[in-house]
Amino acid sequence: MFFQQIVDGISSGAIYALLGLAIVMVHRGSGVANFAQGEMAMLAAYIAWQVNAWGAPWALAMLAAVGASFGIGMLVERLVARRAAQGSVLTVVIVTLGLFLVINQSAGYLWTFEIKDFRGIMPSGVWSVGGVAVSYDAMGVVGALVLCGVGLYLLLSRTRVGLAMRAATSNPESAALVGIRTSRVHMFSWGLAGSIGAVAGVMVAPRLFLEPSMMFGSLLFAFAAVTVGGLDSPLGAVIGGLLVGISENLAGTYVDFIGSDLKIAVPLLIIVLVLIVRPAGMFGNRSVTRA
Amino acid sequence: MSILSLRGVSAAYGPINVLHDVSLEVPARQAVVVLGANGAGKTTTLRSICGITNNRGSIVFDGAEISRMATADIVRRGVAHVPQGRGTFADLTVRENLDLGAYLRRDKAVRADIDRCFDLFPRLSERATQAAGSLSGGEQQMLAIARGLMLRPKLLVLDEPSLGLAPIIVRDLFDTLATLRSERELALLIVEQNADLALAMADHAYVLEAGSIVFGGPSEVVRQNDTLRRAYLGY
Amino acid sequence: MNMLSVEGVSLRFGGVLALDDVTFSVDDGSICGLIGPNGAGKTTLFNCITRLYDPDSGHIHFNGLDLLDRRAHEIPRHGVARTFQNLGFLPGETVLDNVLLGAHHRFRSRYLGALLRSVAHRREQRALTEDALTVLAGLNLLDLAYRPVGGLPYGTQKRVELARAVVGKPRLILLDEPANGLTHGEVDELGDVIRRFQAERDLTVVLVEHHMRLVMGVSDHIVALAMGRKIFDGTPAAAQSNAALSEAYFGTTA
Amino acid sequence: MTQTQAVPSSSLSSPLWITRARRLRWALAALLALIALLLPFGLQPYNVLRLTLVLIFGISIMGLNLLTGYAGQISLGHGAFFAVGAYVTAITCNEWSSPFAVALPASLVVTFVLGGLIGIPALRIRGVYLGVITLALAIIVPSLVKRFDSVTGGAQGLRVPQLQAPAWSGLGGDQWTYFVVLVVCVLVFLGARNLTHGHIGRAMVAVRENELAASANGVDVVQVKLVSFAVSAALAGLAGGLYAIVVGYVAPDSFTLLLSINLLAGMVVGGAGSIAGPLIGAVFIEYTPIVTSGFNQALGGMIYGLVIVVVMLLFPKGVVGLGELVAARLPWTRPDQGVRR
């Protein structure tokens, strides 16, 4: 039971981490916390479903969704986020919450609120070892997480693009003054985040089941994860996600008072504790302020 | 031939006009200094050149009209701008700041240029891995200048480069600028309150007052002309 | 009498020893010029005095009061004000509001008084606003009182900083490069203003500046730091002829 | 700046455009007050109820505004304090059959203390990080309500006796309730205005803009943050208490995340860091969904989201920010252009 809960925790945590990577991507590239990220992932899953329903094989449909999401992400930055950034941080927060509503409700209108049959590329079934069952779906999510995580890490730490992103967030005006086309950088980060979110969406749909509110709960946990890990750290998102997933499951199972109805409180406690010690998360960059 | 020329440039913040019909020229490989009391519009002039401030009029750099271009594209044509009051990337290290200065460059000389910056400002090499935001005011100013040099621009625009720098550093800086000008065929456009030093180094000078150019000519003229100095520069 | 005495103050940031056993004192009513190369620790010393930083060791006394016992927000109340090298403003607020912030500790009424707009609160609000406007007028800034401070020229902002510090009625004022962004003429005027404030408001001044004409012109006494250590303590005249200082700082090869 | 000038005292008074802008604001407020007094007599009870809810949301948005708009501490979960306030009133009214005059202050006090406690971690945690913590709070409160169902009635909720109009007033129950809430609301807004228009408000803004500068100027940052949290929570709690009385029923489903989000949206749309903003925001969150779903029921929620996005894109600083832009261009209230050095 213990190991099963750990494994379950990892496979939930991988979902939060994957979505968390997308959140980190946007935050790092444009300094915005995108509360519509989960809905964009959900939309990607619907796109994949629709393309499949039109006759394309799943693999192609999912690729199409990931590609389309890159465009959607860029579009959202270009048309919405950029203008909102003229206000305060809160303006952007509200705008992404507005987008949340728009995407969520449109999906319900277009595809109804009923669950869609979403197969995806992973075979159905489980792999059991020593009494612990791991579904292929879950393995798919973990695999996608590893790929996206490593890719993102390399991109951010090993390439000029990564440096440009940090510069564009840290000081947009100076970034332009060293020749960085900040608006393209922002668009690229949103696009990339859209794609990572889309990977999350299409990989988790067989497990969470596709309906308009599919990603809502995961979004909350993903935010918990990136908060614990640090909003600008991909590694933080991964570790934070797994930590939240595992602790939530174990606490819900083993701590009597918590039980499953209060298990949502566990990530909160973790966040508060971690942040009190490290106010910018475990791996986050604490911005320097000196007099 | 001028590498930069402004013709009838005006600029405004909201409803308030702060530049009126400013025209000035920066000849190739020469140093031009812009002087004026505070609030005269010097910073605004420089920001207009780099497309940071909304402005009207014509700005031609290296044969191309740049007044409608985005900042990054102007920079890509070879203009480096060291803004007034820091403008460093506070969360990034000194080294990363310098790397970003060379963001547009692909050549092999980047390393050597970083070493050169460290020679000019030894302080920076001691602080290479420290976050720029934790530097002292003067150290940040050095970093901003060094970052501008890293671009290897055709035109280097400096907004009060001596701000917050120790006298010895200021002197070294101006020496280096003079060297670079001949060495790299660099043109310089400098706003500077330390008028003596700037005039000594510059070929041309402009004086701005309340958003208009009230004098333009060889810097020698300003140096020699006490009335002019007293009227506009207060000494 | 010593107004400010700094004894053996050290502070380290990771590998950087920003202050290394610094000791000096400032006489009541004098103007002390604090100079030194970039990164010498001048601002850091101000930060220790105003309790934004905690020194690792040492003592700082002001008028007999142990400042290290106090928290940052209590410092102005005890009579120490400062300006910031790179401006510490609320950029969206007006010049007047920013200056009034400097008088924050002079308000006697508290939350309840403000909530109910008590007579006492209104009276002091009026009085302090008048005070602030008077200080602004003295610095020729009255016209700008209702302009957001963010859009003002750099040199003007430095003067608003000065007004903000002065309106708190300090006994000791720490000025961090107040002449930045000023023209030659304005620098000279600033020297006069500093002296005038010092006399009229009975201030003690510590002035950090790289502008040598200003420092040497107004200071009664010079302290120089380099690499966190005190390297000179004496009169302006002695400073100008000090070889070590010349080499490390002025750059005039003797 | 050479000589000490004797300053003529006339030049120390505010410039004309400021005085005019101030008068304009008071005139608008007076007009609004007049309308607020007359409205319930011309409207049907359901509209009076909606207006009452607007006032209640206005109070809680004002609470959020003090904390987030003025002091800059992001709270994405103010619905939690609203819920606690509602339950405190509901429980005191039910269990101890205490009159509202006791129940409402109880809500105020409990949420004041709770807010202060929540403010403690906020001393270290900032920005979006703080936002996520408060968000989690808003998610947990309904779960806690369900968990402690012996006092809270669990998912079933609690009924609360509603206000009855005294006979002498000659008013309907809805009108009486409205006026009671109106009085509370006016007091809250006046208090908030007083608090924010003096040195306290300046201190809050200083904490928001630049903590270092704030404390160097004598602002006790810790105190300002804690007090802002406590007062802000207390106003949300007070609003929650009023809600319980007005609606006559509280349940965990009354206080979902949507409430917190609506409060925040109301604050930003109205204009963060302003006095009129919360009221405008309250009108927005109460009436926009009604209008949008009237427009097209199937897509009501979608249009509501779209309206939020569009409003924010058009006025990134909220409706009040737009008003200020307009005022800055009106000949009457335009700031003087001549700027001397």
Added chain:
Amino acid sequence: GGRGSNDSSAIPGVTDSEIILGSSYPYSGPASAFGTIGKGIATYFDYLNAEKGGVKMGDGKTRKIKFISYDDSYAPEKQLANAQKLVEQDKVFATFAMFGTPTHLAAVDYLNAKKVPDVWVNSVSAQFSVESTKWPFTLAFPPTGQTEVDVLATYLGQTKPDAKIGLLFQNDDTGKGAVAQLEKNVAGTRMKLVAKESYEVTDPTVDSQVTNLVQSGADVIWMAVAPKQGAQAIKRSAELKFKGVRIISTTASSVAAVLTPAGLEASKGLISTAFTKDASDPKWASDPDVVEANRIIEKYGKGLKANDSLALTGINAAQIMERTLERMDEPTRDSLMKTVRTIDPPLQLPLVLPGVTVSTGPDKLLAVTILQVQQFDGAAWQSVGEPVSLDQ
């Protein structure tokens, strides 16, 4: 009666040619899925008005139905305001199928105080039916959660008297109601409730809870859940190779929207109760009533899709209202209340399973107390025995 026309003008919301009904649904917000039910209702009334000219009521007059429903985003205070608006401004004859337990609890006192009929409330909570003294004008339609639990527990007691039950439930009043009712049912039997796991609607998955139930030693997993969690629990319990009996609540028994996504193989053997015909079940796909309902949805349902079980729920609700109106002797509120309180003879609705009838009477406050137990065979639901009636 011949003079009805005069009288009726004094009664709000009804004329000789029109009757106004009002309702409140979450068209927006987190529960907006259920807005589809409201749209389904409106669709059916549109169809009636267009193709039948309205409803022919007991007084012989055919009246068009004007159905006004407002959005409450599942916020109690909004449903209260909507109820007031319907009564005061729209002057409805009655409210009908108001949605949700917590939301309607905010509105029910008001409607009863105003003596406005509040019929066929769309809530599975029994209180809206059984509290007839407190709320004489209120009555609910769908089978209550208790009824469903009673029927299934009775079935289980007969087929597996030693059942060790592990229960999964949503942490809301419906879920808590199911727990209480199940505890009542197992008391005094050999059945035991060995494990309880709850979830919040915001939980991304219920995997952890299902794991705990599977490993608790239970041989029956009872899933009192919503569709999404139903699909997750079915899939998860199959993955964990659970061998015992699995029971799933009616709301989560749609073949297309729950069992297919969860996997038909994985769903094999599920036990549930049924109330209405599942349009996505091959068994009912060509049922004329289902076909007709789908036709109506496609023709009149703006934006609705055929086979959407929530839309069909709306149609079904509208049909009970249609029958009710047909049975009213005169167009008065009293008559409406009398009619809904004495549905006798019982009604067989087109979309409700044969043998499952709606009836009320002085001693029968709950409208639906008959349900059909069914088992999923991997392709379709198969009835197990006759419909079970729990009539007191």
